[in-house]
């Protein structure tokens with residue numbers, strides 16, 4: 353399958369990316385020791401212009417760290433991060449600042465992402481004024497325009513965040529992210545803190561904005577049903593790595609990686625017949641700590657299909673199945689045997 357975005361240049365790209373955190377803790381003797389948490393542990397991902405890539409995986413697998421690193425809101429330990437052809441890896445904040453209008457983030461919690469002391473109009477105008485993209489009068493007009501686009505009355509510009517519901521606040525946060533017409537937006541679980549009743553509306557807004565502004569997204573979500581609805585491509589992450597990647601149809605209808613299969617088996621089906629035949633939780637236990645050193649495949653301790661090779665070799669992400677998706681699993685890497 354070729355997608356129109358296949359030929360486009362990557363807007364955002366991770367190249368052999370690693371992000372590690374050093375954490376210090378005291379042991380029972382009171383001695384300090386340092387542990388390395390490998391939150392992102394060797395990821396190659398290219399997000400092309402106009403594409404919505406969904407990133408899924410269990411809590412703690414490194415999704416937010418990857419999203420932040422792509423925007424250089426996080427340090428890079430190894431590898432590289434590129435944005436629209438520029439290497440961002442070694443850039444400090446002064447060099448990143450002019451690029452920031454083109455790379456925006458929408459956070460999960462709309463209650464903490466807006467400054468409670470600023471009027472909505474000031475919050476929304478800020479990116480335009482900070483980057484010198486508009487005069488005050490132009491900014492006012494752009495604020496009214498974007499409020500209408502995200503489904504709010506332009507008159508709300510004079511009010512403060514406390515006057516709004518969670519869904520309305522998320523509309524405002526999204527308006528702030530897109531008002532300066534960024535090329536790339538990372539949306540980190542943008543609907544999971546919202547009431548079920550407004551989640552679909554916010555998803556529709558994302559789809560509308562993608563068309564309207566030709567936006568490129570990384571959409572982080574633990575809800576696979578949502579991902580199917582919104583993504584052009586899905587990347588499944590496990591313990592700091594992408595273990596499967598492909599179109600939503602290929603990944604969801606023909607999952608190759610045992611981890612993807614287990615994630616999908618855990619999703620309740622709306623169809624009662626399928627729901628009755630759904631395997632009981634196949635994913636047992638917790639993922640290992642990202643501070644642990646694991647030989648071979650990082651999923652093997654939870655995998656029902658683990659083979660001897662999985663103990664000694666670390667499978668790379670390579671084309672599997674009928675060539676439509678990439679998978680990091682020896683069950684699908686014939687050439688490895």
Ligand SMILES: Nc1ncnc2c1ncn2[C@@H]1O[C@H](COP(=O)(O)OP(=O)(O)OP(=O)(O)O)[C@@H](O)[C@H]1O
Pocket residue numbers: 373374375389390391409410411412413414415416417418574642
């Ligand atoms: N600033 C930090 N210092 C130390 N460890 C961190 C830091 N930020 C994240 N981590 C650790 O890195 C790992 C990945 O965290 P991250 O927040 O990226 O996961 P996530 O997939 O977004 O999880 P969730 O679904 O819960 O949001 C976790 O083990 C986390 O505890």
Ligand SMILES: [Mg+2]
Pocket residue numbers: 415416417540
């Ligand atoms: Mg997260």
